[in-house]
Amino acid sequence: MRVIDAFRQAYGGDPAGVWHAPGRVNLIGEHTDYNDGFVLPFAVPWGVTAAVSPREDHTVRISSLQAPGEEQVLEDVERAEGWARYPAGVVSILRGAGLPVRGADIVIDGDVPKGAGLSSSAALEVSVGLALSDLYGLGLEPMELARLCQKAENEFVGMPCGIMDQAASALSKEGHALFLDCRSLAGRAVPFDLSAYGLQILIINTGVHHELADGQYAKRRQDCENAAKHLGVPSLRDVTDLAAALSRLSGDERARTQHVVTENHRVEAVIGLLRAGAVQEIGALLNASHLSLRDQYQVSCPELDVAVEGAIKGGARGARMTGGGFGGSAIALVADDRVDRVRATVEQAYAERGWAAPTFLPATPAAGAHRLR
Numbered sequence: 001m002r003v004i005d006a007f008r009q010a011y012g013g014d015p016a017g018v019w020h021a022p023g024r025v026n027l028i029g030e031h032t033d034y035n036d037g038f039v040l041p042f043a044v045p046w047g048v049t050a051a052v053s054p055r056e057d058h059t060v061r062i063s064s065l066q067a068p069g070e071e072q073v074l075e076d077v078e079r080a081e082g083w084a085r086y087p088a089g090v091v092s093i094l095r096g097a098g099l100p101v102r103g104a105d106i107v108i109d110g111d112v113p114k115g116a117g118l119s120s121s122a123a124l125e126v127s128v129g130l131a132l133s134d135l136y137g138l139g140l141e142p143m144e145l146a147r148l149c150q151k152a153e154n155e156f157v158g159m160p161c162g163i164m165d166q167a168a169s170a171l172s173k174e175g176h177a178l179f180l181d182c183r184s185l186a187g188r189a190v191p192f193d194l195s196a197y198g199l200q201i202l203i204i205n206t207g208v209h210h211e212l213a214d215g216q217y218a219k220r221r222q223d224c225e226n227a228a229k230h231l232g233v234p235s236l237r238d239v240t241d242l243a244a245a246l247s248r249l250s251g252d253e254r255a256r257t258q259h260v261v262t263e264n265h266r267v268e269a270v271i272g273l274l275r276a277g278a279v280q281e282i283g284a285l286l287n288a289s290h291l292s293l294r295d296q297y298q299v300s301c302p303e304l305d306v307a308v309e310g311a312i313k314g315g316a317r318g319a320r321m322t323g324g325g326f327g328g329s330a331i332a333l334v335a336d337d338r339v340d341r342v343r344a345t346v347e348q349a350y351a352e353r354g355w356a357a358p359t360f361l362p363a364t365p366a367a368g369a370h371r372l373r
Contacts, residue, residue, distance in 0.1 A: 001018065001049075002065065002109060003049050003050075003107055003108075003109040006063070006109070010061075011105045016054060016135055017051075017134065018050070018051045019049070019050050019131040019134070019371050020047055020048070021048055021127035021130065021169045021170070022043035022046065022368065023043070023046055023112040023123045024119050024164075024169060025042060025044055025322055025329075026039060026041040027042060027201070027270065027322075028270050028282075028320070029263060029267040030263060030322070031259065031260065031263070032237075032264055033162025033163055033182040034162035034221055035228075035260045036183035036234070036238075037236070037267070038181060038182070039182060039267065040179055040271070041178055042365040043178075043365060043367065044203075044363050044365075046111045046113065047111070047169070048110040049127065050124075050131050051109075052104055052128070052135060053105045053135075054102060054104055054135045054136065055103030055105060056103070057103050059073065059075050059103040060088060060091055060104050061073050061103075061106065062088065063108070065107070066110055072088075074088060077091045085157050086128075087128040089156030089157055090128050090148070093149075093156065094132060100138075101132055101138075102136070104135070108127075114207070116207075116329045117209075117323035119168070119169070119323070121153065122153070122168070125152055125169075126145060126149050126166055126169040130371070134371060142369070143185055145166075145170050146163060147185075150163050159217075163180075163185070164180065171187050172367065173189045173365075173367060174365060174366055175192065175365050176189040177190045179267075179271055190271065197279045200339070200362050201333060201334075202311070202316075202331065202339060202361070202362060202363070203329050203330075203360065204311065204346060204359075205328075205359045206327060206329065206330070207358060208301070208327040210327050216299070220297065223253055223256040224256050224257070224260060226253055227253035230248065231257075236257055236260040236261060237260075246258060255297070255298070259293065263289060266288060266289055269285055280333075282333065283318025284318055286318035286331070287319065290330075293321055297325075299321075302353075303327065303358075304321040306346075307346055307349075307358060308330050310342075310350075311332035311334070311345070312332075314345030314346065315335070316332040316334045316342050317333040318332070318333045319333070
């Protein structure tokens with residue numbers, strides 16, 4: 001295992017253990033998690049592997065195979081820079097919670113496709129968090145681990161994400177999607193074996209990221225909080241009469257509310273269809289989700305729209321952008337015998353616009369975070 005070889009080279013001995021946490025695809029339920037809503041993600045086969053050993057002092061040494069020559073030696077984790085803020089943030093939050101975490105030597109290896117929006121940051125946080133929990137005997141349950149890792153991203157990194165990414169990385173089960181109520185944090189594994197129906201989820205990685213995303217994500221969260229305040233409800237999850245709510249709102253707050261409320265209903269509808277074995281029928285809900293994200297939440301971009309439109313034109317049962325938006329990936333529900341046609345149609349649409357071809361990955365629901373050795 002190359003992460004072990006890298007650890008030996010960096011620190012002169014074997015790690016105490018190796019842990020893996022996956023990235024995720026969100027089947028449906030986008031931008032609902034920080035509105036106390038419903039989400040339905042699943043873990044993907046790619047993620048982050050962490051080789052870790054504890055230290056007697058409080059120094060944290062972090063290096064990554066994806067950033068050669070950029071080791072950070074941190075006597076104070078608050079001084080972490082760049083990508084190292086994610087694992088350093090986990091250390092900081094665990095210590096801040098009063099947990100007995102000293103130092104660590106950490107080597108990271110990741111294989112989440114670059115620019116795909118499959119939440120490599122959550123995978124990085126959860127892999128290191130699980131390692132520290134095991135090494136220091138913290139006994140963190142998966143959801144508690146996810147909450148602490150989310151807190152690290154919110155408070156240490158400064159990204160106001162919801163709980164979905166970390167929960168999907170920590171709790172997912174192979175062959176299942178994770179139905180998560182983001183208010184109660186109750187999660188349930190939902191069987192999601194598309195191969196039995198001759199179907200697959202095809203990830204279309206646009207490979208683009210529009211930098212306006214960072215501030216725009218925070219703005220949309222604020223729009224939702226403002227709308228909930230104007231409606232007198234704890235969160236948009238609590239809107240029960242959408243027409244009445246929309247009549248009291250305007251502009252961005254109205255549009256964001258319409259997306260969140262209808263997206264929660266789409267998640268519940270997908271759960272019902274999966275339970276009934278009507279897997280092919282979820283495609284229409286994926287399409288509706290994308291239109292809502294494009295028009296009401298305004299987090300899509302031309303590359304995502306063309307990927308979705310091309311996939312449907314090529315014969316996909318349905319498609320939508322997935323993740324925070326402004327780039328990253330779309331997903332398409334595709335029959336096994338239509339995959340080549342969908343790929344060719346999307347590639348042609350990109351070529352006609354002079355864009356670099358996207359990449360395509362079949363997404364099989366994978367296991368959540370676990371110790372490898």
